Amino acid sequence: MSLRRVRIYEVAQAAGVSVATASKALRDTGRMQDQTRARVKDVAAQLGFRPNAFARGLISKRSFAIGLLTNDTYGRFSLPLMSGVSDALVDHGVSVFLCTIEDDEGLSQRHVDALLDKHVDGIIASGKRVDRRLPVDLSKLPVPVVYAFTQGPDDSVTFVSDDRQGSLDAVNWLRSIGRQRIVHITGPASFQSVTWRADAYREAIGNDGIVLHGTWTEAWGHQAVDRLFCPNQIFPDAIFCGNDQIARGAIDALRERGIAVPEQVSVVGFDNWEIVAAATRPPLTTVDMNLRALGREAGLTVLEMAEGREVAPGIRRLPCELVVRNSCGGARD
Amino acid sequence: MSLRRVRIYEVAQAAGVSVATASKALRDTGRMQDQTRARVKDVAAQLGFRPNAFARGLISKRSFAIGLLTNDTYGRFSLPLMSGVSDALVDHGVSVFLCTIEDDEGLSQRHVDALLDKHVDGIIASGKRVDRRLPVDLSKLPVPVVYAFTQGPDDSVTFVSDDRQGSLDAVNWLRSIGRQRIVHITGPASFQSVTWRADAYREAIGNDGIVLHGTWTEAWGHQAVDRLFCPNQIFPDAIFCGNDQIARGAIDALRERGIAVPEQVSVVGFDNWEIVAAATRPPLTTVDMNLRALGREAGLTVLEMAEGREVAPGIRRLPCELVVRNSCGGARD
DNA sequence: GTGAAAGCGCTAACAG
DNA sequence: CTGTTAGCGCTTTCAC
Numbered sequence: 001m002s003l004r005r006v007r008i009y010e011v012a013q014a015a016g017v018s019v020a021t022a023s024k025a026l027r028d029t030g031r032m033q034d035q036t037r038a039r040v041k042d043v044a045a046q047l048g049f050r051p052n053a054f055a056r057g058l059i060s061k062r063s064f065a066i067g068l069l070t071n072d073t074y075g076r077f078s079l080p081l082m083s084g085v086s087d088a089l090v091d092h093g094v095s096v097f098l099c100t101i102e103d104d105e106g107l108s109q110r111h112v113d114a115l116l117d118k119h120v121d122g123i124i125a126s127g128k129r130v131d132r133r134l135p136v137d138l139s140k141l142p143v144p145v146v147y148a149f150t151q152g153p154d155d156s157v158t159f160v161s162d163d164r165q166g167s168l169d170a171v172n173w174l175r176s177i178g179r180q181r182i183v184h185i186t187g188p189a190s191f192q193s194v195t196w197r198a199d200a201y202r203e204a205i206g207n208d209g210i211v212l213h214g215t216w217t218e219a220w221g222h223q224a225v226d227r228l229f230c231p232n233q234i235f236p237d238a239i240f241c242g243n244d245q246i247a248r249g250a251i252d253a254l255r256e257r258g259i260a261v262p263e264q265v266s267v268v269g270f271d272n273w274e275i276v277a278a279a280t281r282p283p284l285t286t287v288d289m290n291l292r293a294l295g296r297e298a299g300l301t302v303l304e305m306a307e308g309r310e311v312a313p314g315i316r317r318l319p320c321e322l323v324v325r326n327s328c329g330g331a332r333d
Numbered sequence: 334m335s336l337r338r339v340r341i342y343e344v345a346q347a348a349g350v351s352v353a354t355a356s357k358a359l360r361d362t363g364r365m366q367d368q369t370r371a372r373v374k375d376v377a378a379q380l381g382f383r384p385n386a387f388a389r390g391l392i393s394k395r396s397f398a399i400g401l402l403t404n405d406t407y408g409r410f411s412l413p414l415m416s417g418v419s420d421a422l423v424d425h426g427v428s429v430f431l432c433t434i435e436d437d438e439g440l441s442q443r444h445v446d447a448l449l450d451k452h453v454d455g456i457i458a459s460g461k462r463v464d465r466r467l468p469v470d471l472s473k474l475p476v477p478v479v480y481a482f483t484q485g486p487d488d489s490v491t492f493v494s495d496d497r498q499g500s501l502d503a504v505n506w507l508r509s510i511g512r513q514r515i516v517h518i519t520g521p522a523s524f525q526s527v528t529w530r531a532d533a534y535r536e537a538i539g540n541d542g543i544v545l546h547g548t549w550t551e552a553w554g555h556q557a558v559d560r561l562f563c564p565n566q567i568f569p570d571a572i573f574c575g576n577d578q579i580a581r582g583a584i585d586a587l588r589e590r591g592i593a594v595p596e597q598v599s600v601v602g603f604d605n606w607e608i609v610a611a612a613t614r615p616p617l618t619t620v621d622m623n624l625r626a627l628g629r630e631a632g633l634t635v636l637e638m639a640e641g642r643e644v645a646p647g648i649r650r651l652p653c654e655l656v657v658r659n660s661c662g663g664a665r666d
Numbered sequence: 667g668t669g670a671a672a673g674c675g676c677t678a679a680c681a682g
Numbered sequence: 683c684t685g686t687t688a689g690c691g692c693t694t695t696c697a698c
Contacts, residue, residue, distance in 0.1 A: 005475070007675060018685045023677060030678090032683055053451050054390035055675035058690045063387075065398070065430070065451060073416065074608070075408035083406065083433050090432075090440070095447045097398070098431040099423075100416050107423070114428045118386050118398060142338070218612045245612070252585075275407070275608075279551045279578070340691060351669045356693055363694090365667055388691035391674045 006047045015043040026051070057119060066302055067097040067115040069108070071135070072128035076273060077149055077291060081126055084295025092303060094121070101134065108136035116141065122302035126150050130160050131192030144305035148298040149291070151192075155313045157305075159298045161289035163193050166320025167200035170240050170268045170287050173322055175204075177330030179238035179266055183210040185224040185250060186242025197242055197270065216242070221249025229257060237265055238328075244269035244276045244286055251280055251327065262329035272323050282326035289320050339380045348376040359384070390452060399635055400430040400448040402441070404468075405461035409606060410482055410624060414459055417628025425636060427454070434467065441469035449474065455635035457628075459483050463493050464525030477638035481631040482624070484525075488646045490638075492631050494622035496526050499653025500533035503573050503601045503620050506655055508537075510663030512571035512599055516543040518557040518583060519575025530575055530603065549575070554582025562590060570598055571661075577602035577609045577619055584613055584660065595662035605656050615659035622653050 012022035017040060024030030025040035026049075043049075057063050068085060070078035078100075086096050097120065099111040115123060122143050125134050127150030138145045139153050147158040174182050184201045187194045194213070202209045212227070214220035221241060229235055241247035247269030254261050261267055261282060269277060269286035277284040297318065305311050345355035350373060357363030358373035359382075376382075390396050401418060403411035411433070419429050430453065432444040448456060455476050458467050460483030471478045472486050480491040507515050517534045520527045527546070535542045545560070547553035554574060562568055574580035580602030587594050594600055594615060602610060602619035610617040630651065638644050 008677095009675080019675090020677080020686075021684055024684090027677085030683090036683085050446075050450055052391070052675050054387045054396075055690085056677080057387035058385070058391060058675085058692090059677055061690090063451070064447075067428070073412070075412040079406070079408040079412065079433075082431065086431075086433060090443055090447060093447055093450070095400070095430045095432070095444070095451060097428045098415065098419075099428070100412075100419060110423055111428070113383075114397075114423065114426055117383055117426070118396070118428060341693095342691080352692080353669055353671090353694080354667085357668090360693080363667085369667080385691050388674085389693080391676090391691085392693055394674090 005052070006049050008049065008051065011040065011044045011047055011049050014047065015040045061119065062121055062306070063119045064092075064094045065097060065118060065120050066094060066299070066306075067099060067111075067120045067123045068126060069099050069101055069111065069123060069134060069136075070126045070128075071101050071103050072126070073100055073102055074128070076271075077128050078126055080291035081148055081295035081298070084292035085124060085299035086295075087292070088296040088299040089303060094299075094303065101136070103135055105135040108134065112136055112138070112141075116143070121306035122146065124148055124298050124302055125152065129191065129193075144302055146298050146302040146305070148294055157301060157311055157313055158315045159294050159301075160315060160317055161291070161294060162317035162319050163196040164200040164203075165317070166270070166287040166289065166322070167197045167240070168204055169320065169322045170270070171201055171204040173285075173324075173330075174238045174240065174266055174268060174328065177266065177328060181234065181236045182238040182240055183212065183228060183236040184240045184242070185212045185214070185221060185246050187213065187216045187246070189213045194242060201240060210236075214246075216245060218245045218249030218252070221246035221251075222253040223249075225250045225253035225257070229254075229259065235259075235265070239265060239267045241267065241269050244271045244273045244280075244284060247284055247286065247327070248276050248280045251282075251284070255281070262327055266328035266330075268322075268328060277323075277325065280327065285325045285328045286323055287320050288323050290318060294318050338385070339382050341382065341384065344373065344377045344380055344382050347380065348373045394452065395454055395639070396452045397425075397427045398430060398451060398453050399427060399632070399639075400432055400444075400453045400456045401459060402432050402434060402444065402456060402467060402469075403459045403461075404434050404436050405459070406433055406435055407461070409604075410461050411459055413624035414481060414628035414631070417625035418457060418632035419628075420625070421629040421632040422636060427636065434469070436468055438468040441467065445469055445471070445474075449476070454639035455479065457481055457631050457635055458485065462524065462526075477635055479631050479635040479638070481627055490634060490644055490646055491648045492627050492634075493648060493650055494624070494627060495650035495652050496529040496622075497533040497536075498650075499603070499620040499622065499655070500530040500573070501537050502653065502655045503603070504534055504537040506618075506657075506663075507571045507573065507599055507601060507661065510599065510661060514567065514569045515571040515573055516545065516561060516569040517573045517575070518545045518547070518554060518579055520547065520549045520579070522546045527575060534573060543569075547579075549578060551578050551582030551585070554579035554584075555586040556582075558583045558586035558590070562587075562592065568592075568598070572598060572600045574600065574602050577604045577606045577613075577617060580617055580619065580660070581609050581613045584615075584617070588614070595660055599661035599663075601655075601661060610656075610658065613660065618658045618661045619656055620653050621656050623651060627651050
């Protein structure tokens with residue numbers, strides 16, 4: 001550890017120019033002989049010169065760092081998002097502070113303060129529920145804020161997945177492979193995403209669609225199937241589930257009852273949580289919210305704002321994508 | 334956005350002292366009348382003064398930021414770790430850059446370069462396997478490096494969980510509740526952690542213990558049970574699994590065969606991956622590697638090193654903890 | 667006890 | 683075309 005860092009002064013010396021010229025050469029600003037510029041760049045590379053970010057920041061007020069706030073401790077949603085943000089920004093030299101704040105107001109405030117103290121170029125606020133706000137007010141910060149997968153104030157820039165489109169895709173896919181009696185097993189009605197998905201389901205099916213609300217668990221999927229498949233009833237031939245865990249519970253319950261998936265009943269999930277979708281037997285066809293893409297957009301947007309470009313406030317819905325595995329039968333197109 | 338930030342100059346003015354005195358007052362250095370110091374602090378608070386990190390860093394060479402490198406895209410291991418690191422450091426004003434580098438050398442290098450450019454105070458390297466190195470050489474960086482849940486060079490500071498102790502705890506627990514024929518279903522022999530866990534299992538059971546190697550999947554757990562419970566065999570009365578997914582597959586297979594868990598067979602997992610351990614029926618008793626604690630230690634250690642204190646190189650094994658749920662029967666002490 | 671002044675490493679006017 | 687100079691906001695000798 002600890003070879004002393006080389007300063008621009010040393011580069012200038014070695015290249016036989018002044019510090020100012022060296023700076024201009026390296027930053028591709030000012031005018032000078034191409035030859036001079038090349039020589040300076042050469043020497044800088046040779047010496048392994050890396051400009052001091054503190055000195056630069058002091059002048060430019062930019063840190064090339066942004067903060068990602070999330071209250072999703074599991075990382076089910078925040079990690080893909082993070083990964084998208086990071087991917088999009090690493091090539092701009094921007095790194096991402098991840099702050100997991102678990103609904104604790106004091107902790108959130110400390111994290112935000114730490115970020116502001118470090119002069120982050122922007123903040124992305126994200127959560128595990130699109131309809132909950134983070135426990136901290138980001139509305140009058142001295143840096144741009146973008147909301148991703150969480151609800152921001154009305155005049156904010158917000159990115160969410162298009163749950164309506166995703167749900168329509170799922171239901172339409174079930175119909176395209178010949179399913180007629182499609183039910184919807186989903187989470188608590190209090191979740192915004194539940195409403196969006198259920199509304200889209202009804203939009204596709206008609207108002208006599210059956211929607212069963214419960215928790216986001218396998219146990220509920222299991223239980224809902226028990227309820228739907230009592231004797232002396234007309235059985236559904238397809239189930240559109242509000243998330244993958246419910247879908248997995250449902251499929252397990254169907255198998256235990258000797259009902260074949262996908263031959264007798266098709267099942268579609270939501271989330272494409274690899275770890276459950278792939279372990280399900282058969283592997284689950286499910287809606288992917290493209291969280292990485294969401295993260296990428298959010299990252300690029302906050303960067304634009306940091307660079308001073310105006311970005312119109314509003315909610316941007318990014319498309320979901322149906323990932324076809326084996327729980328439905330049929331074959332994609 | 335954008336109330337101009339107040340500089341120490343303005344604090345000094347308002348307090349009727351010089352910039353130098355203001356600085357000393359706020360930093361609790363130098364000598365001056367307690368009264369003066371108090372007044373300056375008061376005014377600073379009033380004005381919402383936050384020292385400029387760039388200016389400070391330029392002098393102190395410290396950024397109060399560290400980088401956490403990981404190739405664990407799922408976040409199964411890196412998120413709890415991250416959360417521990419962050420928890421331990423937020424109160425020191427330190428924020429954490431998370432860099433997910435997915436085994437890509439070029440990407441890793443870019444991330445590391447970005448971190449160094451920002452003068453991070455240290456780097457924690459972490460992975461999804463304790464026996465794999467990250468695809469980037471961290472050994473001669475100008476900042477301290479700590480390894481957590483991944484293998485570092487011999488002379489490095491490394492934190493890992495004590496898999497031996499965790500496994501012994503699991504097996505001893507099974508014996509303490511009266512189990513006699515305990516088998517071990519685990520992952521590929523090529524994993525270091527598999528060896529550690531299997532060796533500990535044999536250490537507790539004797540060399541006639543049965544160890545079945547496969548993949549880290551539910552499918553393998555399922556399949557292994559099929560193999561163990563063929564007719565005309567003496568059935569095991571307990572299964573110690575190498576991870577929670579295998580355990581879940583095993584439990585599902587047992588249920589499908591009408592073998593009662595925990596009445597007839599006890600099952601223990603490894604990882605305490607909440608999402609699978611809790612969804613298993615019955616909920617899984619499993620070994621928790623205390624990754625948050627690991628992260629906390631790693632964070633505090635890298636911070637110490639950043640502050641110049643010497644830390645002896647070597648591997649530190651932190652204890653695992655058995656989390657008792659319902660898949661074994663018995664009751665904890 | 668308190669303040670003036672010199673710099674940390676870099677960039678940007680402004681001269682030459 | 684290139685170099686001199688004056689800061690960015692803060693800390694830290696060193697005089698007073």
